[in-house]
Amino acid sequence: MPGRILAIALNTFREAIRNRILYLLLAFAVALILCAHVLSLLTVGSEEKIIKDFGLATIEVFGVLTAVLMGIGLVSREIERRTVLVLLAKPMHRAEFVLGKYCGLVLTLLVNTCVMGLSFFGLLVARGIADPAVLLVVLMLFLQFLLITALAILFSCLSNPIVSCLLTLALYVIGHLLWSFDLLKARLTSQAGRALCGAIYYLLPHLGNFDIKGDVVHGLPVPGARVAWAALYLAFYGSGVLLLACAVFQRKELQ
Amino acid sequence: MTRARAAHKSRAPLAAAAGALVLLAALLQGRVDAAIGRSDSASPLLYLPSGRYLKVVSLGFDGILADALYLWSIQYYSNYRIEDRYEYLEHIYKDIITELDPHYLDAYLTGALIMSAEARRPDLALALLDKGIERNPSAWILAFDAGFLCYQDLKDYARAGAYFEKALRAEDVNPQVRRFYAEMANRAGDPRASLREWIAIHQTATSDYVRAVAWNHVRDLKVRIDLEGLAAGIAAFRSRAGRAPRHLDELVRAGILTSLPLDPEERPYDYEPGTGRVAYGGSRVLGR
Amino acid sequence: MSQAVLELEGVSKSYRTHLSLRKYWILRDLSLVVRDGEIFGFIGPNGAGKTTTIKLALGLLHPDAGAIRLFGLDASRREARRQVGFLPENPYFYDYLTGSEFLDFHARLFGIRSPERRRRVADLLERVGLGNRGDRQLRHYSKGMLQRIGLAQALVNDPRLVILDEPMSGLDPIGRREVRDLILELKASGRTIFFSTHILSDTEMICDRVGMLVRGSLKAVGTVEDLLRGETPPYWEVTLRGMGAEALPCGRVVSRHDDRLLVRVESRRDLHQLLTSLERAGALLVSVAPARRSLEDLLLREVRGADAGAAGPAIDKSADGGGIRHAG
Numbered sequence: 085m086p087g088r089i090l091a092i093a094l095n096t097f098r099e100a101i102r103n104r105i106l107y108l109l110l111a112f113a114v115a116l117i118l119c120a121h122v123l124s125l126l127t128v129g130s131e132e133k134i135i136k137d138f139g140l141a142t143i144e145v146f147g148v149l150t151a152v153l154m155g156i157g158l159v160s161r162e163i164e165r166r167t168v169l170v171l172l173a174k175p176m177h178r179a180e181f182v183l184g185k186y187c188g189l190v191l192t193l194l195v196n197t198c199v200m201g202l203s204f205f206g207l208l209v210a211r212g213i214a215d216p217a218v219l220l221v222v223l224m225l226f227l228q229f230l231l232i233t234a235l236a237i238l239f240s241c242l243s244n245p246i247v248s249c250l251l252t253l254a255l256y257v258i259g260h261l262l263w264s265f266d267l268l269k270a271r272l273t274s275q276a277g278r279a280l281c282g283a284i285y286y287l288l289p290h291l292g293n294f295d296i297k298g299d300v301v302h303g304l305p306v307p308g309a310r311v312a313w314a315a316l317y318l319a320f321y322g323s324g325v326l327l328l329a330c331a332v333f334q335r336k337e338l339q
Numbered sequence: 340m341t342r343a344r345a346a347h348k349s350r351a352p353l354a355a356a357a358g359a360l361v362l363l364a365a366l367l368q369g370r371v372d373a374a375i376g377r378s379d380s381a382s383p384l385l386y387l388p389s390g391r392y393l394k395v396v397s398l399g400f401d402g403i404l405a406d407a408l409y410l411w412s413i414q415y416y417s418n419y420r421i422e423d424r425y426e427y428l429e430h431i432y433k434d435i436i437t438e439l440d441p442h443y444l445d446a447y448l449t450g451a452l453i454m455s456a457e458a459r460r461p462d463l464a465l466a467l468l469d470k471g472i473e474r475n476p477s478a479w480i481l482a483f484d485a486g487f488l489c490y491q492d493l494k495d496y497a498r499a500g501a502y503f504e505k506a507l508r509a510e511d512v513n514p515q516v517r518r519f520y521a522e523m524a525n526r527a528g529d530p531r532a533s534l535r536e537w538i539a540i541h542q543t544a545t546s547d548y549v550r551a552v553a554w555n556h557v558r559d560l561k562v563r564i565d566l567e568g569l570a571a572g573i574a575a576f577r578s579r580a581g582r583a584p585r586h587l588d589e590l591v592r593a594g595i596l597t598s599l600p601l602d603p604e605e606r607p608y609d610y611e612p613g614t615g616r617v618a619y620g621g622s623r624v625l626g627r
Numbered sequence: 628m629s630q631a632v633l634e635l636e637g638v639s640k641s642y643r644t645h646l647s648l649r650k651y652w653i654l655r656d657l658s659l660v661v662r663d664g665e666i667f668g669f670i671g672p673n674g675a676g677k678t679t680t681i682k683l684a685l686g687l688l689h690p691d692a693g694a695i696r697l698f699g700l701d702a703s704r705r706e707a708r709r710q711v712g713f714l715p716e717n718p719y720f721y722d723y724l725t726g727s728e729f730l731d732f733h734a735r736l737f738g739i740r741s742p743e744r745r746r747r748v749a750d751l752l753e754r755v756g757l758g759n760r761g762d763r764q765l766r767h768y769s770k771g772m773l774q775r776i777g778l779a780q781a782l783v784n785d786p787r788l789v790i791l792d793e794p795m796s797g798l799d800p801i802g803r804r805e806v807r808d809l810i811l812e813l814k815a816s817g818r819t820i821f822f823s824t825h826i827l828s829d830t831e832m833i834c835d836r837v838g839m840l841v842r843g844s845l846k847a848v849g850t851v852e853d854l855l856r857g858e859t860p861p862y863w864e865v866t867l868r869g870m871g872a873e874a875l876p877c878g879r880v881v882s883r884h885d886d887r888l889l890v891r892v893e894s895r896r897d898l899h900q901l902l903t904s905l906e907r908a909g910a911l912l913v914s915v916a917p918a919r920r921s922l923e924d925l926l927l928r929e930v931r932g933a934d935a936g937a938a939g940p941a942i943d944k945s946a947d948g949g950g951i952r953h954a955g
Contacts, residue, residue, distance in 0.1 A: 087735065087738055088735070088736050088738070091732060091735035091736055092736075095721070095724075095732050098723070098724070098728075099721065099723055102723045103723075123410075126410050126413070127406075127409070127410055127413065127445070128413050128445065128449055129444075129445030129448065129449060130444070130445050133402075133406065133443070133445070134406050134410075137402045137403040137406050138403060138406070141400055141402075141403045144399075144400075165719045166715065166717075166718075166719045167719045167720060167721060169682075169687060169713075169715045170713060170714075170715055170718065170720070170733075170777075170780065171736070172685075172686075172687055173685045173686075173687065173708060173711065173713035173715075173790075174708060174733070174736045174737065174784075175705045175706055175707075175708040175709040175737075176705060176736060177705060256398075257398055260398040260399045261395060261398065264395050291399070292399060295399045297399070297402055298401065298402050298440070298442070301402055302442040304442075337642075337688055337689070338682065338687045338688065339642065339688075
């Protein structure tokens with residue numbers, strides 16, 4: 085079984101690196117990161133903050149875009165183009181297909197994040213403001229990408245790319261707003277309202293768990309426990325999402 | 340002419356026509372700008388809601404949003420053509436940028452600078468800096484800036500001293516701040532506290548320059564304290580004996596002072612029995 | 628009786644479009660057996676449900692009713708597919724892969740180890756005539772080449788049963804002949820082949836048994852001879868020149884062009900008589916074309932019958948089947 089997952093993963097990776105969109109996004113990202121240097125010249129005061137904020141925001145945005153744009157088509161495109169038929173006619177579990185696709189995209193994102201992270205760190209070194217904690221931020225961002233990819237794959241199994249794109253991006257937005265639902269719950273008086281807020285708060289993905297940009301840019305310490313909890317959350321929530329995706333794909337009729 | 344060549348030839352005038360149209364549109368834009376008039380004062384960013392609500396929509400990018408607004412604010416406040424630009428100062432720096440990113444030191448410092456130096460509202464500046472100090476107790480520069488503002492603009496030395504003391508609580512505070520604190524104590528009317536500080540500074544000084552500066556202050560303070568003590572003693576004698584003492588030794592004999600202080604050159608202080616004034620014979624270094 | 632490699636028993640399949648509640652039946656109570664070592668042709672017009680049947684056999688779809696078994700195992704179990712090779716209709720493959728990478732990938736999915744894999748990939752490429760094209764990306768392959776690489780992929784695990792969905796579609800006659808030869812070769816090496824097609828001449832040439840699917844029901848199943856037995860006897864079409872219609876001893880004039888006549892005779896005796904009279908009259912014989920009722924005629928008749936709403940019984944004409952099984 086792992087052999088098949090690996091074969092599909094490597095194939096997905098091969099497809100991704102032969103896809104022009106990936107290079108376009110990556111080129112844009114690196115260009116923007118280097119623009120941070122120019123932007124920092126505009127400020128009165130600490131240029132370091134501008135460079136770090138801008139660079140990290142760029143990595144996050146482009147990482148999410150890559151995860152979403154490549155993730156939404158992973159399964160639905162194969163179904164649409166019928167390339168999946170000849171694969172599923174082989175003696176393999178449908179879950180192996182989904183997991184293989186996921187691992188392939190994870191590998192792609194790893195390469196992507198490394199390229200962006202290294203260019204960013206290179207810029208910091210060139211400006212003399214290198215800070216190893218920045219790499220920790222990039223790691224946490226990578227964990228976030230993994231969760232978003234899992235969601236993208238789930239939607240890819242469910243519907244067409246456009247709907248998947250909208251839903252995944254919507255979850256990204258909500259995932260960063262969830263803390264406000266907690267506040268809202270405290271303010272509501274009706275039982276049903278509070279229950280609904282509570283449900284939303286606990287069931288939707290907490291992407292804020294992976295956000296330590298502010299802390300690192302301001303030089304505040306990041307306890308190891310925080311990283312560990314984030315990784316644990318990813319492990320549980322991400323596995324849940326992938327399991328759901330496998331279940332959906334298992335029952336899918338391939339007309 | 341073959342078909343291919345004909346097609347090729349027809350491309351050139353098309354390209355030229357396209358280029359001409361774009362050029363015309365560019366010229367038109369110039370006219371449009373002149374006609375509508377780029378309004379400098381009404382910038383929509385002035386009417387943004389408080390940073391607390393902006394934080395919700397920033398989706399975790401509040402740091403960079405604060406940066407962007409800060410960069411915009413610098414450009415906005417550098418534009419001298421906008422006459423009413425200080426109306427929203429507090430809103431922009433206190434309610435928006437520093438709510439989005441409470442640890443953004445530049446925003447506090449630059450905001451306070453604009454508020455005090457340009458808008459002439461030191462009260463707003465201090466309110467902004469107070470907020471910054473509360474959220475960033477380890478950022479001594481904020482308290483220092485507030486203290487300096489009180490010292491220079493408001494001439495409120497006691498308040499300045501209080502700020503400098505806050506600044507001193509931070510771990511990596513610049514040693515110069517201590518010297519400011521010491522001097523403020525003096526100006527606020529507590530030379531003894533000032534002297535204590537200056538002595539401590541002198542003892543812990545790591546460079547000759549600082550040591551020399553501290554010593555000068557110690558000297559002058561000692562003179563001041565001595566003179567004040569002597570003047571108080573003279574006043575006490577006067578109220579007791581009904582007259583000024585003829586000689587400073589009388590204060591000791593009368594039990595008002597235990598001993599007579601000597602000036603930094605180890606000489607007794609000058610006393611004029613006629614006027615009842617004490618004075619220091621030498622010249623003070625720092626001239627006050 | 629040889630072992631059943633693929634069995635469908637009372638299989639029905641419907642589908643529902645997203646917005647409506649109506650069910651459309653694609654297959655109704657379909658029962659079919661494919662035996663070990665035979666070439667089974669699955670014919671029928673477009674939209675009859677052939678592809679759906681194949682997908683059901685491969686576990687890509689689940690039936691609403693009935694059972695499907697591959698080598699005795701239920702078709703939904705993945706182990707059932709270990710010995711199966713499949714080529715879909717109008718195959719779409721990962722066009723960013725080269726031919727070798729493509730085959731290598733599929734070989735990996737079967738767990739074939741590295742040195743053996745390389746050998747097999749090279750072997751298969753040779754076998755389907757793509758030996759020197761292995762390094763080109765599939766996006767640069769012609770239709771014929773894609774079909775061939777698809778066949779190679781279907782054989783990568785040395786399967787006992789090969790399922791092909793419209794393997795001859797879109798190929799030129801040379802390509803079709805090559806596929807036919809390959810199928811015969813596969814049978815010769817002891818494999819079973821199940822393929823669907825709407826090109827009936829190919830079927831007549833190579834199939835051991837044929838199943839005819841019309842509108843989701845199996846209208847006939849058996850050998851070609853069995854299916855055509857009881858059909859009207861053969862006839863011949865003779866084209867001649869230099870003899871007037873009135874001089875014909877027998878037969879019916881079908882068409883006339885300049886001085887040529889196309890005459891149809893219904894029996895061997897009539898043919899003989901006509902040819903003899905031609906010789907005697909000194910007329911020129913242009914051609915003699917024996918024509919017989921073909922599967923195509925049978926199919927057209929069944930389709931027309933289905934259109935008219937006649938839900939007739941499926942006629943099992945195989946020698947050992949016997950009896951009439953109801954369909955629909």
